[in-house]
Amino acid sequence: MGSAYIDDREFAQYCHFNWGENLLGVPNFPEICVKSAIEYMKKRPKRKAFDVGCTVGRSSFELARVFDEVIGVDLSARLVLEAQRLKESGLLRYAIPTEGELQESFQVRLNKFGLEHASKKVNFWQADACNLKPIFRDFDLVFASNLIERLYDPKSFLKDIRTRICEGGLLVLTSSYDWQEETTPKERWIGGYKRDGKSVTTLCGLEEILSSDFKLLDTKEIPFVIRKTERTHRYTVAQMSVWERL
Amino acid sequence: MGSAYIDDREFAQYCHFNWGENLLGVPNFPEICVKSAIEYMKKRPKRKAFDVGCTVGRSSFELARVFDEVIGVDLSARLVLEAQRLKESGLLRYAIPTEGELQESFQVRLNKFGLEHASKKVNFWQADACNLKPIFRDFDLVFASNLIERLYDPKSFLKDIRTRICEGGLLVLTSSYDWQEETTPKERWIGGYKRDGKSVTTLCGLEEILSSDFKLLDTKEIPFVIRKTERTHRYTVAQMSVWERL
Numbered sequence: 001m002g003s004a005y006i007d008d009r010e011f012a013q014y015c016h017f018n019w020g021e022n023l024l025g026v027p028n029f030p031e032i033c034v035k036s037a038i039e040y041m042k043k044r045p046k047r048k049a050f051d052v053g054c055t056v057g058r059s060s061f062e063l064a065r066v067f068d069e070v071i072g073v074d075l076s077a078r079l080v081l082e083a084q085r086l087k088e089s090g091l092l093r094y095a096i097p098t099e100g101e102l103q104e105s106f107q108v109r110l111n112k113f114g115l116e117h118a119s120k121k122v123n124f125w126q127a128d129a130c131n132l133k134p135i136f137r138d139f140d141l142v143f144a145s146n147l148i149e150r151l152y153d154p155k156s157f158l159k160d161i162r163t164r165i166c167e168g169g170l171l172v173l174t175s176s177y178d179w180q181e182e183t184t185p186k187e188r189w190i191g192g193y194k195r196d197g198k199s200v201t202t203l204c205g206l207e208e209i210l211s212s213d214f215k216l217l218d219t220k221e222i223p224f225v226i227r228k229t230e231r232t233h234r235y236t237v238a239q240m241s242v243w244e245r246l
Numbered sequence: 247m248g249s250a251y252i253d254d255r256e257f258a259q260y261c262h263f264n265w266g267e268n269l270l271g272v273p274n275f276p277e278i279c280v281k282s283a284i285e286y287m288k289k290r291p292k293r294k295a296f297d298v299g300c301t302v303g304r305s306s307f308e309l310a311r312v313f314d315e316v317i318g319v320d321l322s323a324r325l326v327l328e329a330q331r332l333k334e335s336g337l338l339r340y341a342i343p344t345e346g347e348l349q350e351s352f353q354v355r356l357n358k359f360g361l362e363h364a365s366k367k368v369n370f371w372q373a374d375a376c377n378l379k380p381i382f383r384d385f386d387l388v389f390a391s392n393l394i395e396r397l398y399d400p401k402s403f404l405k406d407i408r409t410r411i412c413e414g415g416l417l418v419l420t421s422s423y424d425w426q427e428e429t430t431p432k433e434r435w436i437g438g439y440k441r442d443g444k445s446v447t448t449l450c451g452l453e454e455i456l457s458s459d460f461k462l463l464d465t466k467e468i469p470f471v472i473r474k475t476e477r478t479h480r481y482t483v484a485q486m487s488v489w490e491r492l
Contacts, residue, residue, distance in 0.1 A: 024481060100425040100438015102445050176477045179346040192346015199348050225481070231422045235270060235471070235481035 018058035029224035034062035053147035057083035064118035073127035214243035264304035275470035280308035299393035303329035310364035319373035460489035
């Protein structure tokens, strides 16, 4: 999920992360994650999906290939605006720095991804994942990719989200578990600390919070690459965890 | 080259970058670069090598496998101190964050790298690459890895370094050309900008500055990985350029 304010450089990184070519031999992350989430859905109903932290919309559009309706939300008004614009115009433009202030320009066309039809089933809204309006409910799937480690109160998001998922529906999370004090006060980290001398990993923390309402179906390691310049990248291995609403 | 002040997290990243295991299938960068630099030396005399921006010393120690004497310098007093300590004690300890505040501890022993003997030929000094003392001279090889893009005045370093290299000796640079205004004022970038509407790459800029005293022998792409946490990395493809002193 984008933070409230996104500068041009971050915006371009989000765009390329969503819509860019494969980098370093690593497949497009939103596309791969949605494919995986849909496989986990199996024969469950695929009426409504909720994409929390949707940035510029790739995962929301991909979900709309199979869901009847998709709602994508992000904290960043700019990202939501650009995602909605992409839906309406079918076009997104951005530029990535190659070296110093030199840049390479990119154009995304929804029809090149075969997403013109799917895009009609998607809508984007600006929203705070830790303080969601009641209207967001009755989802068969909640997809929250690289979100929890950027929230100011991840536990409140996780506690609240159960009320929005239909019985038997899925919550699919991905995270690098890369907690930062600047975004999440330490006392609100879900894991990545010691308690009584023992290491509490984020996966353990998630189980503590979610186990009363969810069953952990599976976890999976999925790498992603964010291109920063022509030569520099962020390479992350995220963990996907798949939770069934009891 | 480390900046003047290095915190614990950066220190650990430098340590692992120098001495860590292969990551993401990418071989150890200082080791590979020095091997490559030594190949370019061919039958040239291998008396004295200068490792500018040596951080915690891996490249300096590797150079000492074949050179009679190696001097490693860095702007960071902390890195120089730790490199010198490693030379004297044969031991280096550091810890890398895995998730949140959880850490994994590492120990480096010079003898496991077969470097006990080589280390006797190396000395480390704190120095500013843009303002080097006259004592640093008469080198058969100057190795400056991931340095120029972090200097406040890269041109003055490059103009000065020619006086310190023996005729026929080599200058070996590696860089991501990832110029940042915080470290290098824009008017001092060597490339990565437009001039008269045309893109000036850093390699072009290097040729403009160096060509009166050096011949460009070769360039080569070499990737490196910096581990930040268990799941997050910086993945960079540096360009090595090899210059012969005329």
